[in-house]
Amino acid sequence: MGRSPCCEKAHTNKGAWTKEEDERLVAYIRAHGEGCWRSLPKAAGLLRCGKSCRLRWMNYLRPDLKRGNFTDDEDEVIIRLHAILGNKWSLIAGQLPGRTDNEIKNYWNTHIKRKLLARGIDPQTHRPHGSAAAAHRAAALLHPATAVPALASAAKPSPAASSSDDGARSSSSTSGGASAGEPRCPDLNLDLSVGPPPPPPADTPTSRPVCLCYRLGLRAGEACGCQADHPSGTQGLRYFRPLEQGQFI
């Protein structure tokens, strides 16, 4: 079953965006909002693929983006989340307001990998590696403690992802590094607080429950009993509210 191309490639620009294109895209989204990326380029007068517009907006033009260097705190958050989630950059980005998955992915590949290696930690497995000295150094950094079983198991790569024959993808899918049956990062103290979000103000009419599964990339009902708890039954938390900015899992 062939898929039609996402756009008419013969009539689209590629490569770096010009200032004018940026301005057109921003102006259009300000006026009409995000969404309907496929039709956006034509409506906005852009000779671009919808995917390209979306990417440009998400990764560069969005007004809430935080530019500039990552802080040490952000580094540590990324490292900890990566230990749980693997290369789920969008989920990691969801915990870092103002950062994009692309930015985090690039930052991981260019900075954090090296930082972890310098600590004697394998960036894919998050476990000590190399010489005994390096392992000792890493062990001192990684306080053995209880991992978060629910998170760790829920974040296991899907069979489809792990069965990919794409080398890069398979490397990403094994980012947890644990072989089958082996607990993922059993000796990590991830120090992530997991619990229900703080109760919303009493006068917040639109507040909805937050399902952790949403942020872990799980689909409705997948390893998740939240639906059963919902009074409305099957629909329940079919659509989970993304976490607000600054709201952490």
Next chain:
DNA sequence: AATTGACCCAACCGCATCCTC
């Protein structure tokens, strides 16, 4: 000053998943 290589990051590509009909 010219060259080279490493580094960085924006953007592209292909695939997976969701949604609608």
Next chain:
DNA sequence: GGAGGATGCGGTTGGGTCAAT
């Protein structure tokens, strides 16, 4: 239930920048 369109995600790449030689 299945087909096809739309969107999102993660890996990879191309080109710009900068430091070292």
